[in-house]
Amino acid sequence: MGRDRILQICALAWDTLLQARRRWVLISLFILATLVLAFYAFAVSVERGGVDSEQLKVTFPFAHLASEMSPESFAHGMVMFVLGTNTFLGLFFFILAFAGFIPESIQKGSADLLLSKPVPRWLVISVKMVSISLIASLIASYFFFGALVIVWAKSGYFAGEMIPAFLLSILLFQPMVPLMALVGVASRSTPLAVVASIGAYIISALAFGAKRVDFSFTYEWIGGMMKGLYYGFPQLVGMQQSILAKVGEGRSSFETEPFIQSMILCAVYFALAIIIFQRKDYTS
Amino acid sequence: MENAILTDNTAKTYGMLKKVHALKSVSLSVERGKTFGLLGRNGAGKTTLLKLLLGLIRPTKGKVSVFGLNPLSASARLPAGYLPENHRFPGYFTGVEALKFYSALSGLERAKAKRLIPEWVERVGLKGNENRKLRTYSKGMLQRIGLAQALIHDPQIVFLDEPTDGVDPAGRVQIRGILEEQKALGKTIFINSHLLSEIEKVCDEIAILDQGLVVSRGSLSDLTAQQMKYRFSVSDGSGSRLWEVLEGKYFIEDAASDSFTATVSDREDIPVIIDRLRAASISIYSVEKVKRSLEDVFMELTGGDDHGKR
Numbered sequence: 001m002g003r004d005r006i007l008q009i010c011a012l013a014w015d016t017l018l019q020a021r022r023r024w025v026l027i028s029l030f031i032l033a034t035l036v037l038a039f040y041a042f043a044v045s046v047e048r049g050g051v052d053s054e055q056l057k058v059t060f061p062f063a064h065l066a067s068e069m070s071p072e073s074f075a076h077g078m079v080m081f082v083l084g085t086n087t088f089l090g091l092f093f094f095i096l097a098f099a100g101f102i103p104e105s106i107q108k109g110s111a112d113l114l115l116s117k118p119v120p121r122w123l124v125i126s127v128k129m130v131s132i133s134l135i136a137s138l139i140a141s142y143f144f145f146g147a148l149v150i151v152w153a154k155s156g157y158f159a160g161e162m163i164p165a166f167l168l169s170i171l172l173f174q175p176m177v178p179l180m181a182l183v184g185v186a187s188r189s190t191p192l193a194v195v196a197s198i199g200a201y202i203i204s205a206l207a208f209g210a211k212r213v214d215f216s217f218t219y220e221w222i223g224g225m226m227k228g229l230y231y232g233f234p235q236l237v238g239m240q241q242s243i244l245a246k247v248g249e250g251r252s253s254f255e256t257e258p259f260i261q262s263m264i265l266c267a268v269y270f271a272l273a274i275i276i277f278q279r280k281d282y283t284s
Numbered sequence: 285m286e287n288a289i290l291t292d293n294t295a296k297t298y299g300m301l302k303k304v305h306a307l308k309s310v311s312l313s314v315e316r317g318k319t320f321g322l323l324g325r326n327g328a329g330k331t332t333l334l335k336l337l338l339g340l341i342r343p344t345k346g347k348v349s350v351f352g353l354n355p356l357s358a359s360a361r362l363p364a365g366y367l368p369e370n371h372r373f374p375g376y377f378t379g380v381e382a383l384k385f386y387s388a389l390s391g392l393e394r395a396k397a398k399r400l401i402p403e404w405v406e407r408v409g410l411k412g413n414e415n416r417k418l419r420t421y422s423k424g425m426l427q428r429i430g431l432a433q434a435l436i437h438d439p440q441i442v443f444l445d446e447p448t449d450g451v452d453p454a455g456r457v458q459i460r461g462i463l464e465e466q467k468a469l470g471k472t473i474f475i476n477s478h479l480l481s482e483i484e485k486v487c488d489e490i491a492i493l494d495q496g497l498v499v500s501r502g503s504l505s506d507l508t509a510q511q512m513k514y515r516f517s518v519s520d521g522s523g524s525r526l527w528e529v530l531e532g533k534y535f536i537e538d539a540a541s542d543s544f545t546a547t548v549s550d551r552e553d554i555p556v557i558i559d560r561l562r563a564a565s566i567s568i569y570s571v572e573k574v575k576r577s578l579e580d581v582f583m584e585l586t587g588g589d590d591h592g593k594r
Binding site for chain 2: 003004007008010011012014015018019021022104105107108109110111112113114115116117118119120279281282283
């Protein structure tokens with residue numbers, strides 16, 4: 001790779017970071033993640049010594065969620081809660097925060113400046129997508145590892161076996177990025193990119209995770225979140241149970257099938273986004 | 285001389301259902317090192333042609349090349365700088381950040397960019413404002429930063445779309461100065477403008493585009509010369525005797541006591557008129573070929589009075 005190309009990649013990544021800074025995306029998502037972590041750290045009360053001396057007495061701010069459990073179960077539950085929050089709520093915030101990045105870069109007047117430079121279009125969109133993924137992953141990592149450490153400090157159990165599940169959740173997010181890019185390059189509209197991405201998220205849940213819809217209308221929603229509801233995007237029904245079962249058996253929590261499905265979807269959206277971006281006339 | 289720009293029967297149609305023929309068939313060549321001005325009314329196809337030359341859009345028909353390369357390939361745009369019309373810079377950049385970003389995309393090394401950015405900030409008259417966010421810049425200031433980003437990487441060919449749009453008179457002079465410098469350095473400059481005076485001042489060659497077609501092309505003197513009209517400056521008081529002296533053989537207009545304009549059918553008529561005037565003891569101080577203004581030519585070729593009706 002030539003020096004010019006490296007310079008261009010750095011410039012495009014830097015531009016994406018400045019976009020994030022301008023929109024307060026980084027700060028607001030970090031604040032949100034910190035608030036949830038603070039809830040973990042201070043609102044959830046954990047005492048040693050239940051019926052069994054090895055058990056923990058855990059009191060959540062909701063009385064009905066007070067229970068006794070092993071440090072391991074507590075750690076797994078809490079970390080799964082973080083993973084569920086990442087998937088269920090984090091994805092919405094992620095779409096709202098990042099969907100406008102690509103349309104904004106190719107708005108009327110901006111596209112001419114950007115695309116007249118000697119940088120291939122596929123590179124522009126690829127670097128933007130990768131940068132968005134990295135920024136989002138950084139925030140999610142902060143959230144996850146923060147939770148892991150807090151839970152460790154409170155329970156004395158470090159749930160390191162959950163790390164592969166976290167990596168998987170990051171990878172499962174990825175189709176959203178090229179999907180947002182695809183709608184962005186085709187329409188140059190941020191609202192449309194937001195609506196289409198959230199729409200795809202909901203449709204995928206309807207198509208692949210009917211249980212989740214039932215959950216959403218009942219009080220079990222919170223319970224579902226606690227269990228790390230994983231029916232987000234695209235077809236993750238059962239994955240959470242599978243992860244828990246594997247962890248219970250002392251095996252790695254990484255799941256190959258959803259990963260492959262997700263990556264295939266990612267590649268399809270990515271290819272379509274590139275084809276449209278390469279061929280489209282961006283006129284002012 | 286090598287052609288910097290070449291278009292061959294280039295056409296561009298927008299839309300699928302309701303087709304708009306922005307360019308019908310344009311064949312143009314611009315030599316390396318020339319300053320070329322493209323004139324045309326709004327909607328004549330100027331910006332479309334420019335975008336084709338930069339690979340921003342694809343031709344529907346015909347060929348386009350810049351230094352022999354298809355501008356759709358990124359490497360063909362390496363020697364090009366571009367200031368678009370109605371540009372929109374990301375407001376989150378400061379002036380310096382914008383120059384850093386666009387110079388990096390143009391392949392300018394960081395060390396060079398570091399040295400050149402302050403130079404260009406000063407040259408375009410933005411010193412003191414370079415660390416302000418672009419969203420706080422005025423239209424004229426944005427135009428100046430736009431010019432700097434188009435030129436900072438020392439491009440061999442520069443495309444400027446309405447370069448002085450929104451710039452105050454002093455800024456226009458400054459921009460013209462920069463263009464003169466670029467011209468002196470042997471750069472090829474392609475300017476789109478509807479400001480005839482700007483084009484007149486800097487361009488070696490001009491083309492007039494109307495409804496997607498080149499209706500006239502040449503140097504300023506070619507375009508503005510009235511082939512057969514000559515203005516005579518003669519001794520005072522002789523104006524009243526012209527009809528008698530020239531025996532009504534020539535069409536005379538704008539006759540004053542000391543000057544007149546004669547329309548002739550052949551260049552050889554000029555010495556004949558001079559002989560007749562001398563024979564009548566009328567002194568001749570000067571004979572000049574009458575030139576039209578570029579505006580006259582433009583209005584004539586583009587049907588200026590019909591503006592907006594077509």
